[in-house]
Amino acid sequence: AQTVTQSQPEMSVQEAETVTLSCTYDTSENNYYLFWYKQPPSRQMILVIRQEAYKQQNATENRFSVNFQKAAKSFSLKISDSQLGDTAMYFCAFMKSAGYGNKLVFGAGTILRVKS
């Protein structure tokens, strides 16, 4: 079974600064996907960024980038130029890639507060 661990229950960052959220996972699979999802207060969860395990290049989406270390089973999220709207719960999630429509296995989440 796969497990996902987020060791930072809460983080805070000043507006315009950079913050990194940590995530480690455990799996015996060789091919899989990793995701960061954002859950703003009282709003639905949305995808921030995805990484395919077979790709060595780290994924980037505007101000969001990941540091994917497959051997270490580490998948951190870096948010640059933090904005007030980035305040949310962030979940790291794992998905097997065999077949289609596999379930997401989530970590416990990290609450990020962006301060003005």
Place this chain on the structure above:
Amino acid sequence: EAEVAQSPRYKITEKSQAVAFWCDPISGHATLYWYRQILGQGPELLVQFQDESVVDDSQLPKDRFSAERLKGVDSTLKIQPAELGDSAMYLCASSSPGDREEQFFGPGTRLTVL
């Protein structure tokens, strides 16, 4: 922009009562997921449908929970009888093969059992 719809948004019930939650996925999405998110934890899959068929219900407490997706479109999750430990957010998500494994989530139903 198409979204996953869920109702009700909030539900308060007493233990031993029956409750039901409804989810309407994005049009054309064949795969539908129900997750339970206990406060302070990440979501966990309860049941997954491919069209009208159950693909995975290994974590669904079948003595009290049931789920159906009769026509392969919208879905209902039922709890009978509700217990105090069922208090949680119930999230519905849907996906399509053309979306590179992205799951789209609804706003959730927050259940409080008294």
